Amino acid sequence: MTANIARWPGAELGSKDLENGKVTTQRYRPDAKFAWSAGEAMSRFLAELQQGRLIARECKNCGRILFPPRMFCEECFRPTDEWVYVKDTGTIETYSISYLDTDARRITEPILVGVVSVDGASPKMGIMHYFGEMATGEIRIGMKVQAKWRPAESRVGSVLDIEYFRPLHGVDR
Numbered sequence: 001m002t003a004n005i006a007r008w009p010g011a012e013l014g015s016k017d018l019e020n021g022k023v024t025t026q027r028y029r030p031d032a033k034f035a036w037s038a039g040e041a042m043s044r045f046l047a048e049l050q051q052g053r054l055i056a057r058e059c060k061n062c063g064r065i066l067f068p069p070r071m072f073c074e075e076c077f078r079p080t081d082e083w084v085y086v087k088d089t090g091t092i093e094t095y096s097i098s099y100l101d102t103d104a105r106r107i108t109e110p111i112l113v114g115v116v117s118v119d120g121a122s123p124k125m126g127i128m129h130y131f132g133e134m135a136t137g138e139i140r141i142g143m144k145v146q147a148k149w150r151p152a153e154s155r156v157g158s159v160l161d162i163e164y165f166r167p168l169h170g171v172d173r
Contacts, residue, residue, distance in 0.1 A: 041069040044083070050157040052149050056121050058084045067121035086120030088147035089168055093117050093126060097136050112139055116165050132164035144168040 017023050038046060041057060045068055048055040056067035057080035064075065065084055073080055095114030101107045112131035117124055131139060132148060145165035155161040 039071070041071045045069050046157040046159075048085075049159065049161045050155045052088075052152065052155070052161070054086045054088055054118060054120075054147075056084050056086045056118075056125070058082050064122040065120065065125065067118050067125040068127065084120070086118050088118075088149070088162075090116040090118040090126060090145055090165070092131070092139065092141055092143045092145060092165075093124065094141065095131065095139055097139070110136055112136070114139075116145055127159070129159065129162060130164040131166070133166035138167070 013023060018025060037043070045055055054067070055069060056065045057069040057071065058065050059073040059076065059078070060081045061076045061078055062073060064073065065086065066073065066080060067086055069080070069083070071080055072078065093115045095112060098111045098113065099107055101111065112134065113128065114131060115126050115128050117126040131145065144167070146168045147162045148164055148166050149155070150161050150163055
């Protein structure tokens with residue numbers, strides 16, 4: 001049916017039509033109120049971070065310790081069974097050396113970020129975070145690290161309650 005139409009009715013509009021007032025517009029900022037829930041697993045995870053602890057969920061069916069915690073196992077598609085505390089130590093799985101800050105501005109002192117597999121969780125279960133107290137030439141995959149926590153009075157229930165992960169000297173994979 002549409003193949004027979006050579007020209008659609010109406011006028012095509014562009015950005016200049018809006019700028020020149022050819023099209024009536026109205027700006028409106030709604031007074032919208034909303035609430036967001038982190039969910040059961042993430043809410044508990046954040047609350048435990050505020051207390052200086054890392055927590056995971058265990059799936060007894062497949063025997064995995066899921067970190068960060070999840071209420072359902074993505075391997076066997078069933079609810080996880082119980083809460084389990086894991087250590088605040090781990091192993092660097094991957095890392096990046098960035099000369100751009102969080103606003104994409106060039107910086108001279110690089111930011112080190114990467115993924116840490118957390119001790120006590122199943123293999124390759126971990127968290128992406130900052131690294132500190134190490135130079136770019138020292139960081140390596142397989143390096144053992146430990147969380148450096150913010151002082152208890154300044155924690156707010158955020159992944160940034162861990163300032164960064166630092167080398168756990170004398171211990172390697």
